[in-house]
Amino acid sequence: GENVEQHPSTLSVQEGDSAVIKCTYSDSASNYFPWYKQELGKGPQLIIDIRSNVGEKKDQRIAVTLNKTAKHFSLHITETQPEDSAVYFCAAIKGLTGGGNKLTFGTGTQLKVEL
Amino acid sequence: GAVVSQHPSRVICKSGTSVKIECRSLDFQATTMFWYRQFPKQSLMLMATSNEGSKATYEQGVEKDKFLINHASLTLSTLTVTSAHPEDSSFYICSGRQINTGELFFGEGSRLTVL
Numbered sequence A: 001g002e003n004v005e006q007h008p009s010t011l012s013v014q015e016g017d018s019a020v021i022k023c024t025y026s027d028s029a030s031n032y033f034p035w036y037k038q039e040l041g042k043g044p045q046l047i048i049d050i051r052s053n054v055g056e057k058k059d060q061r062i063a064v065t066l067n068k069t070a071k072h073f074s075l076h077i078t079e080t081q082p083e084d085s086a087v088y089f090c091a092a093i094k095g096l097t098g099g100g101n102k103l104t105f106g107t108g109t110q111l112k113v114e115l
Numbered sequence B: 001g002a003v004v005s006q007h008p009s010r011v012i013c014k015s016g017t018s019v020k021i022e023c024r025s026l027d028f029q030a031t032t033m034f035w036y037r038q039f040p041k042q043s044l045m046l047m048a049t050s051n052e053g054s055k056a057t058y059e060q061g062v063e064k065d066k067f068l069i070n071h072a073s074l075t076l077s078t079l080t081v082t083s084a085h086p087e088d089s090s091f092y093i094c095s096g097r098q099i100n101t102g103e104l105f106f107g108e109g110s111r112l113t114v115l
Helices: none
Strands: A004-007 A010-014 A019-025 A032-038 A045-051 A056-059 A062-067 A072-077 A086-092 A109-114 B004-007 B010-013 B019-025 B030-038 B045-051 B067-073 B076-081 B090-098 B104-106 B110-114
Touching: A004 A086, A010 A019, A019 A086, A019 A109, A032 A062, A045 A056, A045 A062, A045 B104, A072 A086, B004 B090, B010 B019, B019 B030, B019 B090, B019 B110, B030 B067, B030 B076, B045 B067, B076 B090
Parallel strands: A010 A109, B010 B110
Antiparallel strands: A004 A019, A019 A072, A032 A045, A032 A086, A056 A062, A062 A072, A086 A109, B004 B019, B019 B076, B030 B045, B030 B090, B067 B076, B090 B104, B090 B110
């Protein structure tokens, strides 16, 4: 099955700096890669996603890049703010619309944005 | 994004009792719903996959008689923890797969504490 590794497990940055979180996946057939933000005591919230036919996607301060050859994808947050502090999870899935297909999550990154 | 509602958000029960958690997709139809368990500072672990009108598929190591899942309609799935024990205390999160796009949306989670 799919295996997703995520680094780093914790990340501390100064407000205004950029943060980068990296994930690798094992199944070359995976074709959808969402990123989730989870605040304490809440469920994960989708913040950005990318499909395998795209190399990069950007939404304001958040961007995701995908390297299919190397099987890794990264989350980039620019101009970080204290409210960006949370746990971020990457995930991968093969066949988004396939009924039996499941998301495989990374281990999570605790991001702390310091004033 | 689409909304998934979970209820209750917090529940405390005595050991040996059963607890039901509801997961509703409020503005979309979900052919498939997923139930996860998350222990503190860990990633989400998939417990089972439920498809509307059919029996749930459980992940290895998850007791189907202990964690009863019902997916009676395209907008409602329930998880019942039967004969709960303190080790069942955890954060339970559901996710619905939108019928048209296949995108996955998560509920806010339910914190179960078994005394």
